[in-house]
Amino acid sequence: MIFGKRIRLRAIERSDLPFFVNWLNDPQVREGLSIFLPLSNYGEERWFEMTMQTPAEEHPLIIEVKKDNQWIAIGDISLRNLDWRNRSAELGILIGEKCYWDQGYGTEALNLFLLHCFETLNLRRIFLQVFEDNPRAIHVYQKCGFVQEGILREAVYYKGKYLNVIVMAILKADWKLRGDVLF
Ligand SMILES: CC(C)(COP(=O)(O)OP(=O)(O)OC[C@H]1O[C@@H](n2cnc3c(N)ncnc32)[C@H](O)[C@@H]1OP(=O)(O)O)[C@@H](O)C(=O)NCCC(=O)NCCS
Numbered sequence: 001m002i003f004g005k006r007i008r009l010r011a012i013e014r015s016d017l018p019f020f021v022n023w024l025n026d027p028q029v030r031e032g033l034s035i036f037l038p039l040s041n042y043g044e045e046r047w048f049e050m051t052m053q054t055p056a057e058e059h060p061l062i063i064e065v066k067k068d069n070q071w072i073a074i075g076d077i078s079l080r081n082l083d084w085r086n087r088s089a090e091l092g093i094l095i096g097e098k099c100y101w102d103q104g105y106g107t108e109a110l111n112l113f114l115l116h117c118f119e120t121l122n123l124r125r126i127f128l129q130v131f132e133d134n135p136r137a138i139h140v141y142q143k144c145g146f147v148q149e150g151i152l153r154e155a156v157y158y159k160g161k162y163l164n165v166i167v168m169a170i171l172k173a174d175w176k177l178r179g180d181v182l183f
Contacts, residue, residue: 002061002112002113004111004112006066006104006105006108007063007064007065007108008064008066008071009109010062010064011061012048013062014045014048017041018041020039021039021041021044023097024039024096025038026096029096029098031134032130032131032136032137034156057082060076061076061078062076063076063095063105065105074095074096074100075093075094075096075100075109076096077094077109077110077113078092079091079117079126088123088126088127089117089121089125089127090127091110091113091117091126091127092128093110093113102136106140107144110141114126114145114175123172124171125170125172127167127168127169128141128146128167129166129167130165130166131156131158131165131166133163138166138168141168144170145170146168146169147174148166149169151164151165151166151167152166
């Protein structure tokens with residue numbers, strides 16, 4: 001497990017799948033995600049089986065917070081498109097329990113996960129894609145040191161219109177400069 005100040009990141013278990021079904025069927029939660037069909041338990045089971053075939057570094061980590069002396073799962077954070085030669089990977093984050101939004105947990109999870117990416121996995125570049133109409137996520141990414149690298153124009157069709165997708169990234173060197181501010 002990876003422990004932060006108020007959260008911990010732990011390996012995903014099959015028993016977490018009902019959380020994902022709830023989180024990802026919540027229209028407000030999935031607004032910033034490329035998921036547009038209702039999700040079933042079976043679909044999540046299949047996703048889990050496929051995900052477990054990927055390298056262990058790409059397995060999602062569950063974000064948990066401590067409440068009344070118990071750890072509660074509120075979301076997940078993960079890498080995909082790991083490229084060891086270029087030491088780069090794409091990041092995704094979800095706080096699925098929306099009653100925990102805007103309390104700093106997303107920021108804390110991201111900072112803790114970046115430490116894992118740069119110091120444990122020895123990656124060099126972490127990038128992500130975010131819809132232009134997701135100001136909360138964009139704000140959190142900027143707060144954690146991600147900078148905009150480009151725009152994929154009208155790359156996503158959502159609720160009857162095309163949205164730009166913003167590509168953001170952080171390099172290990174940029175992250176190091178931020179240093180002890182974070183921990
Ligand atoms: C995006 C997400 C990970 C952020 O997690 P979180 O725990 O709510 O984030 P935090 O509480 O750490 O920070 C939220 C920040 O956004 C700010 N914010 C909230 N709504 C905002 C808005 N409409 N515009 C700009 N900033 C906003 C908050 O004030 C806070 O900033 P501050 O700490 O400087 O005051 C989470 O909301 C989420 O999972 N959303 C659904 C899935 C998603 O969109 N994932 C990202 C896909 S790219």
